[in-house]
Amino acid sequence: MEEGLVRAAIPRELVDVLGVEPQSSFKAKAFTEAFLKNSIQQPRRHDLQNMLSHKAVILGYSRPKKERRKSAKARGLNARQKRELKVFQIKPEHQRYELFLPLHELWRQYIIDLCGGLKPTSNPQVVQQKLLKADFHGAILTVVRSKCPSYVGTSGILVQEFKHVFKIITRDDKLKVIPKRNSVFAVEINGFVSHIYGSKFEYRASERAAKKFKVKGTIDL
Structure with a gap:
C-alpha cells in the first residue's frame, strides 16, 4: 500500500x-x-582516531606480586632433646604428695563440671563415656588388680600420663611408675567409683580425647 x-x-x-x-x-x-535517498539517514562511519581519543582502552594490567615473607616457625624439641634435658623428669625435691593436692582439687572440679554434677541420679554409662576422654592429671588412682602383685594397692595422685604408663605420687612422697597394661585402676569422685582397664587405655591423653571408643563389656586380666 x-x-x-x-x-x-x-x-x-x-x-x-x-x-x-x-x-x-x-x-x-x-x-x-x-x-x-535524501530522506533515509545513512549510518555514520566511525572515525577510529576519534573513538580512541574519547574512549578508554584497557590494554592489560597485572598487579605486582607482593613478596611473601617466610615466617620462621618455632620448632619444638624433639624426643631425643627432651630426654637429654630431662623435661619429663620430676626433681626429687618436688616429689611431695602435698604439692599436688591443689592439682587434685582442680581435677575434681573439672570432672564434676564435665559430668554435669555427678549426682546420685546420674547415668553410670554416660559418666563412664565422659571419663574415657577426660584428662586424669590430678586424679587419685588406686591399683585394684594387676598381673604383678606388687602393684596392687598402690595409690596416689597422677602427675604424668604417657602412652603405656602412669606416674603417680604416693602419700609417702614416692614416685611410682605403673604400667597400664595388665592393670586395673580405680578412681573415686564424690562417691562415684569408676574402673580403668589399663590394657584398653594405652593412648596418650591427647589421642584419647579424639578417639571413638566402642561400648564393650569389661575384660578380665
Whole structure:
C-alpha cells in the first residue's frame, strides 16, 4: 500500500511546485529515488582516531606480586632433646604428695563440671563415656588388680600420663611408675567409683580425647 502511494501520480497542485510533469513516469521515478535517498539517514562511519581519543582502552594490567615473607616457625624439641634435658623428669625435691593436692582439687572440679554434677541420679554409662576422654592429671588412682602383685594397692595422685604408663605420687612422697597394661585402676569422685582397664587405655591423653571408643563389656586380666 505504501509502495503504491510512493509510485502514485503527482497531484496537479504540486506539478508547478516540484517542476515535474504529471505524466512523466521517468521523472517521477527519478524524483522518488532522490527523495528516498535524501530522506533515509545513512549510518555514520566511525572515525577510529576519534573513538580512541574519547574512549578508554584497557590494554592489560597485572598487579605486582607482593613478596611473601617466610615466617620462621618455632620448632619444638624433639624426643631425643627432651630426654637429654630431662623435661619429663620430676626433681626429687618436688616429689611431695602435698604439692599436688591443689592439682587434685582442680581435677575434681573439672570432672564434676564435665559430668554435669555427678549426682546420685546420674547415668553410670554416660559418666563412664565422659571419663574415657577426660584428662586424669590430678586424679587419685588406686591399683585394684594387676598381673604383678606388687602393684596392687598402690595409690596416689597422677602427675604424668604417657602412652603405656602412669606416674603417680604416693602419700609417702614416692614416685611410682605403673604400667597400664595388665592393670586395673580405680578412681573415686564424690562417691562415684569408676574402673580403668589399663590394657584398653594405652593412648596418650591427647589421642584419647579424639578417639571413638566402642561400648564393650569389661575384660578380665
